[in-house]
Amino acid sequence: MIQPGRHSLNRIAVIGRGTAGSLAAASVTHQLADGEYELHHIYDSRIPVIGVGEGSWPSLVQELAQLTNLPHEKIQRQIKGTRKYGVAFEGWGQRNRKFIHYFTPQQVSYAYHLAADLLAELLHESANATHIDAKVLNIAKVDGSARIDFEGRESESYDLVFDARGFPKELTSEQNINISFIPTNTAVIRRCPASMQTEDGLVLQHTYTRAVARPHGWVFVIPLTAHTSYGYIFNREVSDLEAVEADFDKLLETDEVPEFEQRAVIQFPNFVHRQLFDGVVARIGNAAAFMEPLEATAIVSAQLQIGMVLHIRLNRALEHIDRDATVVNRFLVNTILRYGLFVGWHYSCGSTYKSEFWDFARKHVWPKHRTVADPKQVDCNALTKFDEMLNLLKSPVIDKADWHKMCAVPLTSYAQISQGLGC
Ligand SMILES: Cc1cc2nc3c(=O)[nH]c(=O)nc-3n(C[C@H](O)[C@H](O)[C@H](O)COP(=O)(O)OP(=O)(O)OC[C@H]3O[C@@H](n4cnc5c(N)ncnc54)[C@H](O)[C@@H]3O)c2cc1C
Incomplete structure (x- = not known):
């Protein structure tokens, strides 16, 4: 070659x-x-x-x-x-x-x-x-x-x-x-x-x-x-x-x-x-x-x-x-x-613990993701793609053409985490 x-x-x-x-x-x-x-x-x-x-x-x-x-x-x-x-x-x-x-x-x-x-x-x-x-x-x-x-x-x-x-x-x-x-x-x-x-x-x-x-x-x-x-x-x-x-x-x-x-x-x-x-x-x-x-x-x-x-x-x-x-x-x-957004999102629904850490993670830290990953600040579309994945999960039917979509990890990963967390 x-x-x-x-x-x-x-x-x-x-x-x-x-x-x-x-x-x-x-x-x-x-x-x-x-x-x-x-x-x-x-x-x-x-x-x-x-x-x-x-x-x-x-x-x-x-x-x-x-x-x-x-x-x-x-x-x-x-x-x-x-x-x-x-x-x-x-x-x-x-x-x-x-x-x-x-x-x-x-x-x-x-x-x-x-x-x-x-x-x-x-x-x-x-x-x-x-x-x-x-x-x-x-x-x-x-x-x-x-x-x-x-x-x-x-x-x-x-x-x-x-x-x-x-x-x-x-x-x-x-x-x-x-x-x-x-x-x-x-x-x-x-x-x-x-x-x-x-x-x-x-x-x-x-x-x-x-x-x-x-x-x-x-x-x-x-x-x-x-x-x-x-x-x-x-x-x-x-x-x-x-x-x-x-x-x-x-x-x-x-x-x-x-x-x-x-x-x-x-x-x-x-x-x-x-x-x-x-x-x-x-x-x-x-x-x-x-x-x-x-x-x-x-x-x-x-x-x-x-x-x-x-x-x-x-x-x-x-x-x-x-x-x-x-x-x-x-x-x-x-x-x-995109990996970062996927990982940070795991904290968005808290946990079984009502503690200072989980309050801090869910209410104060995760909400910052929109400012930190703002496409104008980071010169890339990670946040837009991440939002697209979450919107797909909210839609009543996910079209077959979308099944293989990825945002660092596959849509199936987003679906499993969303189901598991309950959000
Ligand atoms: C708590 C924790 C858990 C983790 N768990 C996972 C996991 O489950 N899965 C995963 O994928 N990753 C995980 N990681 C990430 C993991 O650290 C990295 O995957 C991996 O070890 C990469 O390390 P590195 O090779 O980049 O650096 P290091 O292992 O830090 O190696 C640095 C090298 O550079 C050399 N060096 C440094 N400065 C100089 C210099 N000036 N001149 C010459 N040589 C120098 C050192 O001698 C050393 O050889 C975890 C990290 C942490 C902190």
Whole structure:
């Protein structure tokens, strides 16, 4: 196949060895397999990876098989994974009942619950790169290429750079859209004994990420074969850590979890960078965007970012790059904002708890979505498309031609959440 952009991709750098950087390095290796090129995988071993991110979307199952050339069963064992068929909501919305948000087609399509460190290891085995352990000080676009400045090492120039350095140190409103209609900003992570194990390490039964509403927010429960991961997601300005930990203890008691290892307290921003791709430098993973993990939207966003950037750089001649980059950038920002609206909407009907947090989430935070995602402010139509999905759900008959509509996620996802929440 002729790829007009291929000759302009000879030196590529990926910065960061977390999930996003590891996916990028394996993707470059896979896409450029039949040509000559140089790939530098750069990371600072003194800066740890975030190490959480254990839920995914079904596209990862196919992608890992392609990137690793391994059978699905082997991959699942290697990442100590289980098959995730959706998210099981407990205590959300007005109906006081449990419901499941299934991937479509229901009970057929599955994703992985995975151990984040083992996923990165698996991807490293599939990447053909020179490793550089050094701190990156700056990335600058210079005459159609990117110069990386290092600490204690000569600068280098590349045709394409994936910047996967994790959460930005500061977030300015000129550079970022603050997804402030999502009400949470902190997670307490606990690791509990595994409940899913088999002798050969392959769990075939259907599993779900539990999303359990609690007075201070909600708790995810992710079953792996190595352990079960619990995370309490809350807002540190509304609830104090002590109260959250006490409620966490109560939930573990109800779940009859005998012991746990306290892993981390992680503060996170909900944001998307306004410039994810300028033609030469692509921000990916948590460096590009993040929103709380209710619908596990981070890895799938990184897959999309990497896929789009490589596709455009390989298949379009370099002379079009400035115009193409604008289009790619708008598409990616638009998709992430759509994910944001979908996630934020989960809070719009409250939960079984009448608490300060749920009042804050439903009455004060979610209503901001119309101003934050106003098309004039964000230069994309995410809000218009989101409104269209909600209007379709309200119509007495949904025309067959509309069944396959999407706004980041399919109409079936909107329908399931709407039914489940009771709004
Ligand atoms: C509580 C919580 C739960 C989550 N759950 C999910 C989930 O279920 N599903 C999901 O998809 N996602 C989830 N995520 C998101 C998850 O964090 C990301 O999917 C994923 O781990 C991406 O991380 P990253 O690779 O972008 O960055 P990181 O893991 O932070 O890696 C950053 C890398 O950059 C390197 N680095 C940093 N600065 C420099 C520098 N100056 N020079 C050189 N190297 C540098 C570091 O050494 C490191 O290797 C969750 C996040 C949180 C906070």
